[in-house]
Amino acid sequence: MGWVHRRLVLPMFRFVGSERAHGLALRSLRIAAFTPVGRMILRRSFAPKEQASITLWGLHFPNRFGLAAGMDKRAEALRGWATLGLGFIEIGGVTAHAQPGNPKPRMFRVDGQRLLINRMGFNNDGCFRVAQRILRVRRSNTYLPPLFANLGKSKITLNEDAVHDYATSMRALHAVVDGFVVNVSSPNTPGLRDLQHESTLATLLSTLRIICSDLNQGVDVARPLLVKFSPDMSDDELLRLVDVARASACDGVVVSNTTVTRPIAIRSRDAKVLLEQGGLSGSPLSDRSTEMIRCISGHTGGTWPIIGVGGIMSGADARQKIEAGAHLVQAYSGFVFEGLSLIRSVNHALAETRD
Numbered sequence: 001m002g003w004v005h006r007r008l009v010l011p012m013f014r015f016v017g018s019e020r021a022h023g024l025a026l027r028s029l030r031i032a033a034f035t036p037v038g039r040m041i042l043r044r045s046f047a048p049k050e051q052a053s054i055t056l057w058g059l060h061f062p063n064r065f066g067l068a069a070g071m072d073k074r075a076e077a078l079r080g081w082a083t084l085g086l087g088f089i090e091i092g093g094v095t096a097h098a099q100p101g102n103p104k105p106r107m108f109r110v111d112g113q114r115l116l117i118n119r120m121g122f123n124n125d126g127c128f129r130v131a132q133r134i135l136r137v138r139r140s141n142t143y144l145p146p147l148f149a150n151l152g153k154s155k156i157t158l159n160e161d162a163v164h165d166y167a168t169s170m171r172a173l174h175a176v177v178d179g180f181v182v183n184v185s186s187p188n189t190p191g192l193r194d195l196q197h198e199s200t201l202a203t204l205l206s207t208l209r210i211i212c213s214d215l216n217q218g219v220d221v222a223r224p225l226l227v228k229f230s231p232d233m234s235d236d237e238l239l240r241l242v243d244v245a246r247a248s249a250c251d252g253v254v255v256s257n258t259t260v261t262r263p264i265a266i267r268s269r270d271a272k273v274l275l276e277q278g279g280l281s282g283s284p285l286s287d288r289s290t291e292m293i294r295c296i297s298g299h300t301g302g303t304w305p306i307i308g309v310g311g312i313m314s315g316a317d318a319r320q321k322i323e324a325g326a327h328l329v330q331a332y333s334g335f336v337f338e339g340l341s342l343i344r345s346v347n348h349a350l351a352e353t354r355d
């Protein structure tokens with residue numbers, strides 16, 4: 001299946017451009033999951049044959065491999081992702097206000113290096129429409145694995161008011177998701193990464209913690225509150241932010257978001273794309289994100305849940321992150337370059353390493 005994706009699907013996508021290809025793939029998944037026959041085909045073709053479940057934050061994860069933020073910003077193919085046998089799904093980034101994101105083109109691919117560069121800028125429908133869409137799926141009694149909402153900040157909202165933007169999305173989505181990831185690390189919203197300054201982050205996270213805990217009063221399983229960090233900082237800085245997040249009673253961390261660095265040799269053939277402004281994801285991010293996982297896990301004695309993401313292209317890549325201390329792993333770029341067969345290969349590798 002991975003072979004078919006690399007030899008047939010990727011070359012076809014070259015003709016339509018990365019963002020259109022992404023839209024087509026999402027639409028196809030949504031349509032395929034619409035009928036029982038379609039769901040059976042998806043399940044038989046891609047769902048893992050072996051999987052190792054885990055319980056975290058009181059939530060049951062059928063396996064440790066999930067979908068990273070950005071792939072399904074509008075929560076439009078939830079039934080499809082669930083049918084494919086993912087262990088969890090992270091939708092969004094969602095912001096309080098609907099917004100179009102940056103002008104196109106804003107997503108680029110270098111197939112030879114298995115990397116993407118994007119400057120999407122949180123294009124999304126806004127938290128209220130996304131909440132309605134999820135509610136419709138919930139009401140249809142469709143099984144969903146743990147569902148996380150990635151929360152961003154609207155471009156029109158000043159950093160001083162960021163907490164209100166995140167809180168609006170949290171309140172809108174709390175009833176329909178199982179947990180939240182506070183995204184302060186996307187490089188494509190001007191000033192967003194300034195929220196990673198220690199004192200700013202402390203205020204933001206502790207306020208969101210109070211709001212989330214209040215909302216949690218009325219539900220059976222409390223929604224965990226996680227934070228997602230950038231790879232573009234030193235380990236010392238990272239650990240200071242980890243301490244801030246833990247002091248704010250955050251339930252865990254996602255590392256990492258895309259990098260604004262270019263951690264590869266820039267060959268002239270790819271230079272035009274590599275010099276595009278935006279965040280890089282995929283293979284070249286793998287080592288740094290694994291290093292961050294190892295660093296956080298060592299610092300916290302492995303007691304603070306970590307979701308590892310960045311450059312997972314194979315079962316071995318996923319296993320490396322689990323061995324470095326990740327409790328769960330997820331991917332975006334790996335699905336673009338390896339296709340949906342990644343779900344089976346990662347689960348196979350992780351089931352083998354079960355302790």
Ligand SMILES: Cc1cc2nc3c(=O)[nH]c(=O)nc-3n(C[C@H](O)[C@H](O)[C@H](O)COP(=O)(O)O)c2cc1C
Nearest residue numbers: 068069070093118256257281282310311331332333
């Ligand atoms: C096109 C695109 C859009 C993304 N959008 C978001 C987003 O909205 N919020 C977020 O936290 N991360 C976003 N990400 C980052 C991914 O969730 C992930 O952290 C990053 O791509 C590294 O993983 P990967 O190498 O498996 O792609 C996006 C990534 C890509 C490629």
